[in-house]
Amino acid sequence: MQTTPRHLTGRIVNLQHFCVDDGPGIRTTVFFKGCPLRCRWCHNPESQALSKEIMYFSDRCRLCGSCACVCTHGGHSLTAEGHLLDRSRCVRCGECVGRCAFGALEGVGRDCSIDEIMEELLSDRVFYETSGGGVTLSGGEPTMQPDFAMGLLSACKAEGLHTCIETCAYCQTETIVALSPLTDLFLVDWKLTDDDLHKSFTGVSNALIVENLEKLCELGSSVILRCPLIPEVNLERGHLDGIAAIANRLKNITAIDLEPYHPMGIGKTVALGKRPSYENPDFLDTVLADDARAYLQDIVNIPVSIR
Numbered sequence: 338m339q340t341t342p343r344h345l346t347g348r349i350v351n352l353q354h355f356c357v358d359d360g361p362g363i364r365t366t367v368f369f370k371g372c373p374l375r376c377r378w379c380h381n382p383e384s385q386a387l388s389k390e391i392m393y394f395s396d397r398c399r400l401c402g403s404c405a406c407v408c409t410h411g412g413h414s415l416t417a418e419g420h421l422l423d424r425s426r427c428v429r430c431g432e433c434v435g436r437c438a439f440g441a442l443e444g445v446g447r448d449c450s451i452d453e454i455m456e457e458l459l460s461d462r463v464f465y466e467t468s469g470g471g472v473t474l475s476g477g478e479p480t481m482q483p484d485f486a487m488g489l490l491s492a493c494k495a496e497g498l499h500t501c502i503e504t505c506a507y508c509q510t511e512t513i514v515a516l517s518p519l520t521d522l523f524l525v526d527w528k529l530t531d532d533d534l535h536k537s538f539t540g541v542s543n544a545l546i547v548e549n550l551e552k553l554c555e556l557g558s559s560v561i562l563r564c565p566l567i568p569e570v571n572l573e574r575g576h577l578d579g580i581a582a583i584a585n586r587l588k589n590i591t592a593i594d595l596e597p598y599h600p601m602g603i604g605k606t607v608a609l610g611k612r613p614s615y616e617n618p619d620f621l622d623t624v625l626a627d628d629a630r631a632y633l634q635d636i637v638n639i640p641v642s643i644r
């Protein structure tokens with residue numbers, strides 16, 4: 338296999354330390370930028386576009402004007418209506434972000450080399466070793482930057498670290514095959530069983546995802562299914578039966594994690610200058626989440642948990 342050069346760069350949103358929900362033990366999670374899906378309820382909309390972006394939080398803006406002074410592209414202006422960010426002028430240089438003393442502007446997306454990221458990941462080694470943890474690639478979607486993902490995982494394996502990928506599995510099957518020997522555990526999303534609904538709510542068919550789940554089974558890779566619970570989208574018994582059918586058919590699926598909807602993505606979507614396409618402001622009722630868990634647990638032979 339060809340070795341990925343350690344100076345290869347990839348684009349990430351951020352790197353998060355001490356994560357306990359992204360695989361076993363204490364983990365450091367690398368959030369990749371870019372995703373091929375457009376789930377309407379997305380919890381991390383800042384990771385969807387591969388391009389760098391600027392987020393503007395109007396509730397934090399004090400109208401100081403520092404951003405307008407520094408931007409040479411006319412991106413910011415202060416008018417009688419307040420502060421305006423003209424995204425058609427913005428070239429996403431990020432100059433204004435550092436000038437805003439109130440945290441109203443945030444740049445999303447930075448390019449890092451494998452070496453740079455490894456230095457940060459290895460600083461947490463003691464936590465991995467004492468907790469049985471490791472490194473997780475998440476996003477966004479790690480398979481959108483396959484060479485970078487493979488390079489990072491190879492570097493982690495060379496250091497003896499446990500590796501996970503959180504993925505929507507909507508990628509070329511050859512990418513899944515290449516990632517398999519480098520990944521100790523796949524956390525694969527399963528969002529909607531009905532393919533028409535899947536297309537409508539995520540923008541793509543789930544056929545390739547099924548194909549890749551089957552390939553992971555053939556390769557003997559360990560998989561945990563991760564299923565978001567979204568009100569008025571996928572709480573029906575038909576979808577829960579669909580989750581069970583996959584879990585009972587593919588013997589390498591070792592657990593099911595249910596992820597109840599939360600509305601945190603809405604404010605971030607607005608801050609990105611986009612219109613939310615799913616505007617439910619309420620957290621999923623815990624009774625509904627518990628019902629779904631109990632129903633599923635009765636029809637599968639693997640643990641079902643709520644994350």
Ligand code: SF4
Nearest residue numbers: 408412427428431433
């Ligand atoms: S990111 Fe750069 S171009 Fe865009 S608004 Fe800020 S300073 Fe202007």
Ligand code: SF4
Nearest residue numbers: 398399401402404437
């Ligand atoms: S620098 Fe920040 S607080 Fe000041 S006007 Fe610009 S966005 Fe608002």
